[in-house]
Amino acid sequence: MAPKYKLVYYDSKGRGELARLLFAAAEVEYEDYRFKEEDWPKLKGDTPFGQVPVLEVDGKPLAQSNAIARYLAREFGLAGKTAWDQAQVDMIVETMQDMGNPVIPIFMCKNEEEKAKLTKTYAEETLPRYMEALQKILVANTEGKGFFVGDEMTLADLALFASFDWFEAGAKNPLEKFPKLQEFKDRIASCPKIAAWLEKRPKTEF
Amino acid sequence: MAHKYKLIYFDRRGRGEVARLLFAAAGVEYEDFRFKKEEWPKYKGTTPFGQCPVLEVDGKPLTQSNAIVRHLAREFGLAGKTAWDQAQVDMILETMQDIANPISVICLCKDEEEKHALKATYEEETLPRYLEAVQKILAANKDGKGFLVGDEMTVADLSLFWTLDCIPVMVKNPTAKFPKLQEFRDRIAAVPNIAAWLEKLPKTADWDNSNVEHNP
Numbered sequence: 001m002a003p004k005y006k007l008v009y010y011d012s013k014g015r016g017e018l019a020r021l022l023f024a025a026a027e028v029e030y031e032d033y034r035f036k037e038e039d040w041p042k043l044k045g046d047t048p049f050g051q052v053p054v055l056e057v058d059g060k061p062l063a064q065s066n067a068i069a070r071y072l073a074r075e076f077g078l079a080g081k082t083a084w085d086q087a088q089v090d091m092i093v094e095t096m097q098d099m100g101n102p103v104i105p106i107f108m109c110k111n112e113e114e115k116a117k118l119t120k121t122y123a124e125e126t127l128p129r130y131m132e133a134l135q136k137i138l139v140a141n142t143e144g145k146g147f148f149v150g151d152e153m154t155l156a157d158l159a160l161f162a163s164f165d166w167f168e169a170g171a172k173n174p175l176e177k178f179p180k181l182q183e184f185k186d187r188i189a190s191c192p193k194i195a196a197w198l199e200k201r202p203k204t205e206f
Numbered sequence: 207m208a209h210k211y212k213l214i215y216f217d218r219r220g221r222g223e224v225a226r227l228l229f230a231a232a233g234v235e236y237e238d239f240r241f242k243k244e245e246w247p248k249y250k251g252t253t254p255f256g257q258c259p260v261l262e263v264d265g266k267p268l269t270q271s272n273a274i275v276r277h278l279a280r281e282f283g284l285a286g287k288t289a290w291d292q293a294q295v296d297m298i299l300e301t302m303q304d305i306a307n308p309i310s311v312i313c314l315c316k317d318e319e320e321k322h323a324l325k326a327t328y329e330e331e332t333l334p335r336y337l338e339a340v341q342k343i344l345a346a347n348k349d350g351k352g353f354l355v356g357d358e359m360t361v362a363d364l365s366l367f368w369t370l371d372c373i374p375v376m377v378k379n380p381t382a383k384f385p386k387l388q389e390f391r392d393r394i395a396a397v398p399n400i401a402a403w404l405e406k407l408p409k410t411a412d413w414d415n416s417n418v419e420h421n422p
């Protein structure tokens with residue numbers, strides 16, 4: 001019998017969206033449980049580490065957004081076809097952390113001058129360095145007209161797709177100089193199952 | 207035919223050590239290639255993302271320490287026995303990041319007042335919350351007398367073992383209030399393959415600020 005899935009997260013994209021994209025890509029039903037911020041203190045103590053998202057599978061909890069994403073990807077056949085492909089997919093998903101982490105200090109920075117400096121470094125050095133490397137990987141695989149690893153969509157493609165919004169919170173138009181990545185983004189967005197999800201998902205700022 | 211492995215990293219433990227512990231636990235041979243900090247600019251451009259560690263498997267590169275660790279764990283049967291066990295192992299690996307990453311952030315913080323505040327939060331709230339949760343997971347499995355997941359060692363155990371060694375640079379005696387974690391740490395250190403590695407591993411300085419220089 002099919003497992004019963006429940007994803008517990010805020011009513012936002014954030015660290016919950018990658019799991020939602022996986023459910024959409026695999027067309028697997030789940031309960032998309034979104035709580036209000038004021039309800040968090042009540043729920044916090046029930047989670048394994050005092051954090052969300054949490055995925056419940058037949059009532060058993062799994063925490064940590066990337067552990068959830070990798071688990072679902074493996075269950076749905078979206079993790080990569082061979083052990084080596086899975087490792088390459090994993091490498092790309094990990095890179096999203098490195099690309100996204102600088103956004104947090106930029107957001108939290110109260111000093112305008114410092115914030116401008118951090119944003120400049122992020123937009124002109126950090127992010128382009130990674131974008132360049134990612135575009136290279138994409139182009140090396142079917143000339144950049146397909147996916148990052150192998151010849152079918154994997155978690156790697158969805159992880160990058162889910163991260164673009166986050167990067168833009170730290171740097172304007174990050175894909176301006178990376179046309180193949182822009183095409184990639186548009187291509188994923190227009191995959192029927194993804195497009196359907198983008199259409200119906202609750203519209204939230206983050 | 208067995209794969210030819212080469213691990214490329216600085217001459218320190220840092221983000222290379224869990225991979226090295228995996229090779230030790232599995233008894234698998236590999237080239238433990240270590241370069242000096244000043245040699246890094248030479249290697250940086252040859253890596254997929256300008257970062258290390260890099261694992262070469264039969265000459266093909268794989269980067270990102272956690273991707274390397276998960277790949278080796280799967281190859282060596284140390285990733286967890288079932289899909290759900292693997293997910294639980296993975297959850298613990300991610301949590302080790304949540305425990306270790308703030309240490310780097312605090313080390314790099316230039317503002318003394320902010321640094322002090324961050325350290326206080328880490329010591330009084332963040333770290334105890336995680337250690338409590340991890341000890342709970344351990345205690346729920348064979349009463350805390352075995353491993354974190356299942357009944358055999360997995361990469362989750364090696365990662366926790368290593369992380370417990372990293373914390374003292376920021377917070378002394380982290381397991382003082384978590385006796386089961388201290389027993390766990392000692393138990394892993396006594397596993398023959400691990401004890402042998404601990405004996406022979408090069409004694410290097412760790413957790414100086416340069417530990418994070420390959421992060422943006």
